[in-house]
Amino acid sequence: MAFKDKILSIAKANPRRLVLPEGRDIRVxxxxxxxxxxxFTTELYVLGNPDELRAMAAAENISLDGVILHDHTKSPKLNDYIHQLYESRKAKGMTEAEAAELMTDDVYHGAMMLANGAVDAMVSGSLTPTAKTVRASLIVVRPAEGIKTISGSFVMEVPNCTYGANGQFIYADCGVVPEPTPEQLCDIAIASAKTCRQLLGVEPKVAFLSFSTLGSATSPSVEKVRQAIEILKTRNVDFVFDGELQFDAAVEPSVGKFKAPNSPVAGEANVMIFPDLNTGNIGYKITQRLAKAEAYGPLLQGLSRPVNDLSRGATPEDIVVVSAITIAQSL
Known part of the structure; x- marks a missing residue:
């Protein structure tokens, strides 16, 4: 089954509560x-002035029946949220006035709804830069237990491909951390393994990528990957991983058997951990363009609750699919 169809089926079978903060966007x-x-939602919150949102929808013949239009600037929880944010950030210099300003911002307010369990998932970014969604997620939603690094992954779906999970892969980090440390690479791998299970429905086989395979070359970037492998061995993870591996050794069984005959991952990898954002971004775009792959993301991972970012060029259909993905990540 195609990834899009699979993820929509998962969301429909497991409806959850979702907030879309940017109601002032007609695409939302x-x-x-x-x-x-x-x-695929039990409750759908769209933030903004209800009268304005209804007027916008009426002008475009959009039905908002069943949608909860929530004025976040007049929320009965507003003062509680302001106090909660201030208390959590005052040690870092945040004032009450700054907390109040953030809690009347739609994206930050949506993040606080998520952090407090009022909703199960949030999707934003159609009107605001990725950096804003990431920052709101970091300071309000917070990283998952045991994880310090928020990263960005892509689900890659390559047509007519037998590698990975029948042509489906997780690529990370392709959107957030420019120069990850060995410790951050471990966090990225752990979060990506979880993403693989949630979205691809298969057991992760994680390859730490490099231009070297298990000692065939050396450089500072290769050494960083080797350090990440040694650190990950101490973290008692529940998935197989290996590295450093070249891409062909990671996905092609014959090459993997030749270059890394004792590897539990070589030739079978479905999760690709790139050594830095430069290679991750280049890698997913090469796959997307030359292999005519579908690229779903960047999907935020490593958070305590699921948030995803949108391209500012997103279509309504894109928002629907990302919403379904985010709901799947909440399960």
């Missing part, structure tokens, strides 16, 4: 109508 309102129709 169009997506909300589709999400209600598709039935």
């Amino acid at each position: 309102l169009k997506a909300a109508e589709i999400i209600i129709r598709e039935g």
